Amino acid sequence: xxLETKDLKKYFPVTKSFIExxxxxxxKYVKAIDGVSIDVRKGEIxxxxxxSGSGKTTLGKLVLRLIDPTDGRIIFxxxxxxxxxxxxxxxLRRHMQIIYQDPYASLNxxxxxxxxxxxPLIIHNIASDQEAYKMVLNMLEKVGLTPSEHFYGLYPRxxxxxxxQRVAIARAMITNPKFVVADEPVSMIDVxxxxxxxxxxxxxxxxxxxxxxxxxxxxAVSKYISDRIAVMYLAKIVELGDVYSIFKKPLHPYTQAxxxxxxxxxxxxxxxxxxxxxxxxxxxxxxxxxxxxxxPFKMNICSEEEPTLRRIEEGxxxxxxxxx
Ligand SMILES: Nc1ncnc2c1ncn2[C@@H]1O[C@H](COP(=O)(O)OP(=O)(O)OP(=O)(O)O)[C@@H](O)[C@H]1O
Ligand SMILES: [Mg+2]
Numbered sequence: 547x548x549l550e551t552k553d554l555k556k557y558f559p560v561t562k563s564f565i566e567x568x569x570x571x572x573x574k575y576v577k578a579i580d581g582v583s584i585d586v587r588k589g590e591i592x593x594x595x596x597x598s599g600s601g602k603t604t605l606g607k608l609v610l611r612l613i614d615p616t617d618g619r620i621i622f623x624x625x626x627x628x629x630x631x632x633x634x635x636x637x638l639r640r641h642m643q644i645i646y647q648d649p650y651a652s653l654n655x656x657x658x659x660x661x662x663x664x665x666p667l668i669i670h671n672i673a674s675d676q677e678a679y680k681m682v683l684n685m686l687e688k689v690g691l692t693p694s695e696h697f698y699g700l701y702p703r704x705x706x707x708x709x710x711q712r713v714a715i716a717r718a719m720i721t722n723p724k725f726v727v728a729d730e731p732v733s734m735i736d737v738x739x740x741x742x743x744x745x746x747x748x749x750x751x752x753x754x755x756x757x758x759x760x761x762x763x764x765x766a767v768s769k770y771i772s773d774r775i776a777v778m779y780l781a782k783i784v785e786l787g788d789v790y791s792i793f794k795k796p797l798h799p800y801t802q803a804x805x806x807x808x809x810x811x812x813x814x815x816x817x818x819x820x821x822x823x824x825x826x827x828x829x830x831x832x833x834x835x836x837x838x839x840x841x842p843f844k845m846n847i848c849s850e851e852e853p854t855l856r857r858i859e860e861g862x863x864x865x866x867x868x869x870x
Pocket of ligand 2: 602603604
């Protein structure tokens with residue numbers, strides 16, 4: 547196991563208006579992550595899928611310790627890092643990296659891309675300036691930006707979106723990390739270039755025996771890249787399993803709806819399961835099963851009790867009363 551979370555929670559306080567403050571002293575919170583226990587194995591890609599607002603980015607930031615948890619634990623490579631601070635946390639950073647959705651925003655526009663990629667090597671004292679230069683050229687070749695000397699001196703603005711994401715990947719990989727969070731890394735990239743970026747990430751997975759937490763709202767992308775998939779709904783994991791079981795036999799009505807929403811070139815005439823309504827806010831989480839107001843199969847118990855994630859088959863877990 548490279549990463550584990552135990553009942554992890556993140557509640558953001560909501561700022562109240564002056565009037566609200568007069569009438570109630572109770573604090574309000576957005577429950578962005580509300581008790582998540584997951585593990586990422588060494589060398590695997592675990593995808594985190596779910597609609598906008600389900601808490602994916604928050605979970606990614608929590609496990610990298612970019613934000614502080616409200617409760618729960620984070621174990622990285624066998625070590626409890628929940629409360630790690632200062633120099634110790636800084637030293638850990640080279641082993642855990644992040645790739646963002648928007649490569650333009652994540653690169654310094656005034657820095658040559660070679661310098662951007664080199665930066666972490668200098669920050670973490672991994673190599674001397676001269677060694678670092680050679681390592682960067684090598685990395686530029688690996689991510690397909692050749693001739694590497696030419697690309698080294700370019701600025702982000704003269705690259706295409708796909709090339710910029712290759713730079714962001716190079717920058718994340720240069721410190722030889724053990725674990726990478728990729729937050730929607732291809733959603734801003736032209737569809738025709740997506741597969742090549744995903745393949746590049748897969749190559750690093752194999753070469754570096756790397757583990758990814760791969761965040762996406764696109765199930766087709768997660769099917770292509772992952773070993774296992776965790777489905778998130780409103781701050782909780784509702785289903786977890788290997789890619790094959792999730793697609794062959796999705797158990798949670800929410801997962802079934804996400805899968806039927808994937809566009810297919812020649813739709814078979816099967817009844818599609820579609821969702822009504824929008825994901826509620828993390829401030830007013832429905833009682834019982836948080837999915838019940840949108841669930842076509844809801845039973846009485848669903849609004850009264852909250853289902854827990856249970857093992858149905860080897861490696862396949864679901865939180866739903868239909869399966870308990
Ligand atoms: N800094 C913050 N302060 C207050 N609320 C926040 C903060 N960050 C996130 N949230 C709230 O937490 C919830 C989860 O947000 P998050 O960004 O993790 O979702 P997401 O699944 O990544 O969505 P998307 O697919 O749109 O990126 C949302 O309701 C969001 O408004
Ligand atoms: Mg997000």
